[in-house]
Amino acid sequence: MSDSTPPDADILAMQRLAAGDDLALNEIMQRWRDKVAAFLKHMTGDPDAAVDLAQETFVRLYQHCGSYSPTAAFPTYLFRIAANLGRNHHRWRRHHPTAALEAEEGAGSETPDQHAAPDADMDNGERLHATEAAIAALPPDLREAMLLFTYEEMSYAQIAEGASPE
Template sequence: MNLSERALARPHDPLVSLHFVPSKQALGKTDLDWACMARLAQGDKRALDELMSRWQRPVFGFLLRLVGNQEDALDLAQETFVRLYRARQTYRPSAPFSTYLFSIAANLARNFLRWKRRHKSYVCPGKEPNMGSSSVEEIIDETPSPREQLHHNEREKAIRDAVLALPPAMRVVLVLFEYEDLSYQQIAQILGMSTKGVECRLYRARHILKRKLRTFLEEKEGS
């Protein structure tokens, strides 16, 4: 069963309220997401496929960077869209759709990471994530030497391991800011906290990464 089939297999609500849905030509990209949710509330199953076509990859990438392997990230991405489908009747476009969707994904990831800490014997055979490029790499050195270029793969692994070693509360803020390119205000909305709290967590996360990655470089230089 694919992701949309899994979501649509959930029981339908007995009553569906009707909403006016403008044509696609009259809508921007953000409005299209809102319109899809309205169509989904009316029973148009194709709306879920449209939402997934736009958001499945970003949500999966976000979760992959948080949980550290593909199998868990895929399961959580699936559950994110299941939760989205189940919320089709109660969703109201009071905030950007991306904020709403990433809130679901972030909550699922945090719950999963808490569960994983309580079950330390849990091992998933998924592949290591590709964290991708970001300004996190600039913490190490803005002008890498030729020798550092030769160890590019090792440096990527060091960055990935350092991010995954962060406490979940710091990790999710860092990933949303560095990799998803969201503002402090957007992250605060997603996580239900103040922008000052976001700024503090991000500062602490970057400080930890800087220390760990500087240590990595010093070890490489000494080897």
């Protein structure tokens, strides 16, 4: 959310969405799509899956807008949906290793930074890979909490508020 957006703008947009104003979803998506996709990319380690899961997050938000109650901060509610989808994706991949492997083989690799020196780019790539591997090795609930705190700058209280038992 940008600094100029009032904190209750998302709550008001959700209320408008529940009242039938479908354009309110566009406002929410514009404010949150990049953050949700980045969170899911860190959570899944798969940029393509992250985009799909981010879209599904907003589909679910739309489907359940009538039952939304602002008892928790809106980001907590939104990222709870995204985290649940990320956990479901992780479980699906664990139970369908062949399909997951095929998806990884079909994905293109990211291009290195054109402006960095080759050795610096290699060091950065190795560090990034090691960090992503360490994050991926965490249990799902710890990985989710770490990503929400680090990348979404949510407080521990907000993260705990959105925690859902598996």
